[in-house]
Amino acid sequence: MKAKVWLVKCWAILACALTFGTIFFLFAYIFGKGASAITWEFLTESPKGMIIGTEGGILPAIVGSAWYTGIACLFGAVLGICTAIYQVYYCRSQRTAERIALVMKCMAGVPSIVMGLFGYTLLVLTLGWGKCILAGGITQGVMILPFIEVRAEKALREVEGDLVHASYALGVSRAYTLRRIVLPRCLPQIVSGVILGACYAMGAAAPLIFTGAVIISKVPEDVMKPAMALPYHLYMLLTQGVSPENAYGTAFVMMMIVLVTNSLATWFTWRKKV
Amino acid sequence: MSDTVIKLCDFGAAYEKKTVLEGVSTSIRRGRITAIMGPSGCGKSTLLKAMNRMLELQGGASIRGSIHLDGQDIQSIPVDELRRRVGMVFQTPTPFPLSIYKNMTYAPLYYGVHGKQKLDEIVRENLEITGLWDEVKDELDKSALKLSGGQQQRLCIARALTAEPEILLLDEPCSALDVKSTQVIEQLLLQLKERYTIVIVTHNLFQARRIADDCIFMLGGELWEQNTTEELFSNPQRPETKDYLHGAYA
Amino acid sequence: MRKLEDRIVHAVMGLFCLVTVLLLAFLIYFIFRESLPAIREVGLKGLLLGNSWRPLIYSDAPSFGMRNMILSTLYVSALAVLFALVIGVGCALFLACCASGRQRALVMPYIDLLASIPSVIYGFIGLYIVVKFFEKLGRATGESVLAGGIVLSVMILPYMISSCCDTMVQIYERFRLPSRAMGVSRWYMASQLVLPASTRGILISMALATGRAMGETMAVMMVMGNAIGVPKLLGKGETISALIAMEMGIAEVGSTHYSALYTAGLVLMVMLFAINIVFERLKKKLAKEGKA
Numbered sequence: 149m150k151a152k153v154w155l156v157k158c159w160a161i162l163a164c165a166l167t168f169g170t171i172f173f174l175f176a177y178i179f180g181k182g183a184s185a186i187t188w189e190f191l192t193e194s195p196k197g198m199i200i201g202t203e204g205g206i207l208p209a210i211v212g213s214a215w216y217t218g219i220a221c222l223f224g225a226v227l228g229i230c231t232a233i234y235q236v237y238y239c240r241s242q243r244t245a246e247r248i249a250l251v252m253k254c255m256a257g258v259p260s261i262v263m264g265l266f267g268y269t270l271l272v273l274t275l276g277w278g279k280c281i282l283a284g285g286i287t288q289g290v291m292i293l294p295f296i297e298v299r300a301e302k303a304l305r306e307v308e309g310d311l312v313h314a315s316y317a318l319g320v321s322r323a324y325t326l327r328r329i330v331l332p333r334c335l336p337q338i339v340s341g342v343i344l345g346a347c348y349a350m351g352a353a354a355p356l357i358f359t360g361a362v363i364i365s366k367v368p369e370d371v372m373k374p375a376m377a378l379p380y381h382l383y384m385l386l387t388q389g390v391s392p393e394n395a396y397g398t399a400f401v402m403m404m405i406v407l408v409t410n411s412l413a414t415w416f417t418w419r420k421k422v
Numbered sequence: 423m424s425d426t427v428i429k430l431c432d433f434g435a436a437y438e439k440k441t442v443l444e445g446v447s448t449s450i451r452r453g454r455i456t457a458i459m460g461p462s463g464c465g466k467s468t469l470l471k472a473m474n475r476m477l478e479l480q481g482g483a484s485i486r487g488s489i490h491l492d493g494q495d496i497q498s499i500p501v502d503e504l505r506r507r508v509g510m511v512f513q514t515p516t517p518f519p520l521s522i523y524k525n526m527t528y529a530p531l532y533y534g535v536h537g538k539q540k541l542d543e544i545v546r547e548n549l550e551i552t553g554l555w556d557e558v559k560d561e562l563d564k565s566a567l568k569l570s571g572g573q574q575q576r577l578c579i580a581r582a583l584t585a586e587p588e589i590l591l592l593d594e595p596c597s598a599l600d601v602k603s604t605q606v607i608e609q610l611l612l613q614l615k616e617r618y619t620i621v622i623v624t625h626n627l628f629q630a631r632r633i634a635d636d637c638i639f640m641l642g643g644e645l646w647e648q649n650t651t652e653e654l655f656s657n658p659q660r661p662e663t664k665d666y667l668h669g670a671y672a
Numbered sequence: 673m674r675k676l677e678d679r680i681v682h683a684v685m686g687l688f689c690l691v692t693v694l695l696l697a698f699l700i701y702f703i704f705r706e707s708l709p710a711i712r713e714v715g716l717k718g719l720l721l722g723n724s725w726r727p728l729i730y731s732d733a734p735s736f737g738m739r740n741m742i743l744s745t746l747y748v749s750a751l752a753v754l755f756a757l758v759i760g761v762g763c764a765l766f767l768a769c770c771a772s773g774r775q776r777a778l779v780m781p782y783i784d785l786l787a788s789i790p791s792v793i794y795g796f797i798g799l800y801i802v803v804k805f806f807e808k809l810g811r812a813t814g815e816s817v818l819a820g821g822i823v824l825s826v827m828i829l830p831y832m833i834s835s836c837c838d839t840m841v842q843i844y845e846r847f848r849l850p851s852r853a854m855g856v857s858r859w860y861m862a863s864q865l866v867l868p869a870s871t872r873g874i875l876i877s878m879a880l881a882t883g884r885a886m887g888e889t890m891a892v893m894m895v896m897g898n899a900i901g902v903p904k905l906l907g908k909g910e911t912i913s914a915l916i917a918m919e920m921g922i923a924e925v926g927s928t929h930y931s932a933l934y935t936a937g938l939v940l941m942v943m944l945f946a947i948n949i950v951f952e953r954l955k956k957k958l959a960k961e962g963k964a
Contacts, residue, residue, distance in 0.1 A: 149531050156765070156863035163762025167833065170826060171782055174789065174797060227695075230688035238682050239689075248689065255696050257944050259887025261913040262937040265920070266699045269706050269934070273925060290695055297692075321678035344788065351790025354889040354913070358920050379792040383890060386796055399793050406788050414781045476853055505855030516850040519843065519869040528864060529854045578850070585854050 175403060182400025185393050191401075195381075195394075200364050202391040206398055208367045212281070212375035213350055215368055216360065219285025220292055220349040225342045227289075228296030236304040237322055237330070249301075256294035260354040263291045268358040279374040284360025291355055292345035299341030303334035340413035347409040351402060353379035378402050427452045427589060427619050428473060433487035435468055435477060442468050446487070446645045448638060450589075455611060455620045457634035457651070459627065461666065464640040466623045470591050473621065474508040475501055491589075506533065509587035513594045515574035517566035517581075522558055525566045525577060529585040544584055552580040552610055572603025576610065583618075590614065592622040596629065608633050627667065631655055639663050707938045710736060710931035719935055725900050727919065727929040736932040740902055742939065744817065744909035748892060749885040751821030752828055756881055759825070760832030761867075761874060767833070768840030769862040776841070780834065787830035795894030798823035803895055806906075815897030817909045823891050828881040835880055839873025840866050872958045879951035883944050889913040912940045 189205055196204030235248045267287030277283045307330050315325040331338075353361065361380035368375035378398060385395040428450040435443040443465045450456050458466045471477040473489060475496060489496045496504055506529075518525050526545040527535075535541060545562070549555040554576050558564070566577055575595055582590060592611075596604040611620055611633055624630050630637055630651065637654045639647045647654065647663045658664040710719065714736050722737015767776055802822050806814030843866050851861045889911075897908030898918060910918070916933050923930040 149534070149536065153857075153859050153863050156867065157859045160762045160766035160769075160862070163759045164766040166759055167763045167829065168779075168782070170829075171786055174786075174793075177797065177801075178793065227688050227692050230685045231692045234685035234689040238685050248693065251693050251696050255692075255699075257883050257887075257941075257948065258699065259889070259913055259937075259940055259944070261887070261889045261916050262703065262941055263699075265706075265916065265934060265937045266702055268920070269702045270698065274702075290699070293692065293695070321674050323678040323681040324674055326681070347788050351788070351792070353790075353792050354917060357917055379790050379890070382792045382796065383894070386792075386799060386894065392800075395796065399796055402790055402793060406785070406790070410781065410785050410788050474853060476849065479849065479852060502855035502857065505853055510850075510853035512850055512853075516847060518847055518850075518865050520865065524864075524868075528851075529856065531864070532854075532856045532860050582854070 175407070178396070178399050178403045182396040182403070185397030186400055190394075190397050194366070195364060197391075199388060200384075202394065206376075206378070206381060206394070206401065208365055209376040209378045209381040209398070210401065211367050212361075212365070213378040215281045215371065215375060216285045216288060216356065216377055217346050217350045219282060219371070220288035221342060221346045223286050223289025224292040224296050224345055224349070228293045228345075229300045229338060229342075231293075232297050232300035232304055233326065235301060237326060252294045252297050252301075255290075256298065258291075260291055260352055263287055264355040264358050266290070267355060272359055277372065279358070279360050279362070281360055281368060281371045281373065281375050284356045284374075284377070285371075287355040287359045288349040288352060291352065292349050295348060296341050296345045299344070300334075300338045303337035303341070304330065306337075307333050336416040336419060340416040343409050343413045343416070347406055347413075350405055350409075351379055353377065353383055356380055425451050427492060428621075429490040429493075431488050431490070433469075433472065433485070433489060435465070435472055435483060435485045437480070438482045441643060443472070443643050448645055448648055450619065450621060451636060452619050453615060454635040455615050455622060455633055456636040456638065457630035458621065458623045458638045458640060459625065459630050459666075460640035460646070462625065465643040466640045467593055469640065470510075470593055470621060470623050473589075473591055474505050474510055476505075476510065506585045507587055508589045508591060509582035509585055510591045511575070511578050511582055511593065511595050514598045515571060515578050517569065517574045517577055519565065519567055521563045522566050522569070522577065523562040525581050526584055528581065533585065548580040548583045549577075551583060551614070552576040553606070554580060570603070572599050572606060575599060575603070575607060579607075579610065579614075587618065589619045589621065592620065594623050594625060597625070604629070639666065641666070703934055703938050703941070707931055707935035710928055710935045713928050714932065719932065720939065723902070725915075727923070727932065734928070736928065736935075738912065738915070738932075738936055738939065740900060741910055741912045741915050741936065742943070744896070744903040745886055745911040745913070745940070745943070747903045748817050748820040748824060748896065748909065748911060749882055751817065752824035752885045753878055753882050755821060755825035756828045756832045757874075757878065760829050760877070760881075761836055763829075764833050764836035764840055765862055765867060767837050768844050769858060769866060776837070780837075783830045783833050786826070789827075791827065791888060791890040792894075794823050794827050795891040798891060798895040811906065813897065813908070815895055815908055816906050817896060817903050818905050820892045820896040820909070820911075823895050824885050824888060827888065827891060828884045831884055832877050832881050835877035836870065836874055839870045839876075843869050872955060875951060875954055875958065879948055879955075882947055882951075886940065886944055886947070887913065889917050893917055912936050 191205055192207050193205035194208055195206065231248065235245050239245050264287060267283055271277050271283035271286060272279055311329055312325060315329050356377050360374050361377045362374045363384055365374060365376050378401065382395060382398045385391055385398060426449040430446050430448050433443065433446040434441065446469065458469060460466050468477065472485060477483045477485065491499065518528065523545060526548065527541050530541060530544050535544065546555060554573060557573065566574065569577060596607055608629065614620060634651045637649060637651045638645060641662055647658065647660050655667060658667060719736055719738060721739050722735060723739045724735045724737050726735050728734065771779065798819060802819045803814035806816060806819060847865060851865060892911050893914035896910065898910040898914055899908035900910055903909030916936055920933055923933055
């Protein structure tokens with residue numbers, strides 16, 4: 149018995165050390181190798197070279213990713229937050245609420261590549277938009293919709309029932325209660341959910357492969373045209389295996405975005421607790 | 423063997439800066455049931471938790487004075503040995519989410535008992551003492567969470583006994599139970615006092631009267647009055663005790 | 673005025689909610705519609721059990737059997753969940769039983785950080801570290817199902833840890849006092865009480881992680897080599913999602929190839945669904961036995 153307890157203890161400690169070691173290693177590796185690739189030109193120029201991407205920078209990819217992510221966020225946040233509000237505050241029957249939750253669970257379980265297929269057949273082909281920023285952004289939006297909804301729903305449910313009932317008891321409407329009591333209390337959490345959703349969309353290449361991302365383009369100006377995206381660009385650099393230097397640089401930029409968005413999201417939720 | 427098992431000398435306790443117990447000196451006698459009663463917030467639970475040093479697990483608790491177990495200061499006894507000798511049962515039943523059998527072997531295995539036969543024996547013996555054996559003997563592998571509230575509490579008492587304690591502390595063990603289960607537990611405690619010294623915190627005056635040999639009345643963190651149950655109920659010395667017994671603080 | 677406001681808000685929220693629900697319906701409809709031609713032409717049996725995938729041979733009849741891809745997907749996901757289980761449960765146990773609430777709140781964001789790293793970056797690091805490592809060990813090519821399993825396990829680790837940790841913290845907090853009252857040590861409680869009592873929680877986290885693993889595209893595509901053959905532990909393999917990502921670009925719209933790729937997507941969704949049902953069943957069964 150002593151031996152077993154000792155083994156479990158060692159296992160737990162080792163597993164924990166390994167986990168945090170891995171986290172540290174991932175960031176240290178990318179930041180360590182990528183830092184030297186980051187120059188002003190890298191961030192502000194277009195990809196160049198005999199084989200695209202071996203020289204030059206990644207500006208179109210950065211701007212493209214910003215566009216995709218922005219559209220995804222707008223689409224996902226509006227639908228996600230409204231669905232959450234309806235589910236928690238407006239829908240009268242428990243069963244409807246449960247069904248909405250089930251829909252969200254199913255949607256969250258759809259693999260990102262299948263989201264890509266959906267966007268391809270509906271937006272690119274059936275609606276005839278062709279590969280473009282809007283199609284890619286909306287596809288990603290559908291992908292992050294359940295992600296945002298689940299977090300928003302959790303935040304809404306955490307608002308104390310007493311407060312809400314006290315507000316209703318004053319004869320005030322639901323919309324007014326939402327606006328004055330509920331939303332101010334859970335806004336930080338909802339915002340942090342949207343920020344994390346943005347980070348998720350920024351890093352996802354799979355939904356963009358058929359709906360918007362291209363190997364090379366100019367800095368995008370029109371949402372109905374295709375554009376480069378950071379994750380897809382990194383994928384191209386790696387599979388062609390021509391420029392590890394620029395690949396490290398691109399990964400550095402993406403990891404930086406991950407770090408910043410996550411810190412922001414954590415800060416938002418922590419601020420509320422304090 | 424002396425008559426006194428636990429002796430408190432000018433014992434006091436505080437959470438953060440707030441004093442909850444002050445100047446408590448008393449002794450608990452062997453082989454008897456001692457009831458600690460008093461209005462809520464009087465420090466009776468704190469007093470109980472101090473006896474097996476569970477108080478330390480609460481952040482910010484500090485103590486003064488001393489408690490002796492068989493003449494030995496409990497601060498000088500290794501804490502796990504102390505807790506083995508002084509078992510505890512909580513207000514709400516706390517069966518572990520394991521099978522009944524595993525609940526019962528949890529402590530023995532820790533204390534180095536092994537061998538299926540030995541363990542079976544411990545399980546059976548202690549379940550029999552608590553009268554649970556006949557009810558569960560065919561389904562020892564069933565989850566303990568499936569038992570009724572009263573059965574769960576008896577299982578917790580049986581589980582506490584598997585550590586072979588000398589003293590059993592019970593913190594309002596019947597407050598979450600119905601009348602019938604309460605009766606069963608009270609009967610059980612009366613049987614147990616032959617083998618174990620029992621200290622029970624209760625807010626139920628009738629319960630104290632039914633089962634306790636000695637009574638301690640606490641008020642405002644102080645030991646207000648102590649006597650044999652009969653004496654205390656029939657002839658309270660201080661007016662506050664009398665008021666309490668007449669339901670003034672309820 | 674206020675009444676009107678409430679009505680408008682109600683209507684708008686309801687409308688958006690309806691749109692969301694319809695989106696899922698559309699999604700299922702479109703994937704199904706696009707995969708119908710292939711199912712009609714090749715037959716479900718041929719698609720699922722056929723072991724040859726040769727979509728572009730014109731002289732011969734093309735074949736669309738995705739058995740190997742299905743096996744690859746299952747293989748690499750199972751490996752990943754196995755690895756993540758060993759590391760994740762241990763780590764969660766440590767965090768639940770050893771760290772205070774404050775310490776956990778401090779550390780958890782770092783674990784969540786792991787979940788936010790884009791999958792291409794995992795593929796990148798997998799390619800440069802894991803695959804290179806296998807090549808150093810003397811294998812001709814490091815791209816393998818095992819490499820995919822390792823990379824994938826790191827990706828699903830955060831889901832595993834946070835989900836397991838939640839259950840374990842609940843159990844630990846609830847039974848801390850009764851267990852300490854028996855004089856039992858922290859690690860004895862962890863191994864004899866917390867671990868066995870969180871079976872259900874661990875199962876739920878496994879379901880979550882399996883779903884993640886099976887749907888993952890970019891990272892596995894980059895480290896598994898994408899060879900259409902029977903997957904072997906140290907050999908290459910191609911998962912369903914990688915198949916779709918690799919070939920959609922070359923498939924002619926409306927062709928059987930195109931439709932077969934949609935069927936692949938459909939199969940992937942059905943597999944995820946089936947696995948969720950299996951786990952749900954297990955969960956219910958355990959609930960009946962009264963496990964937490």
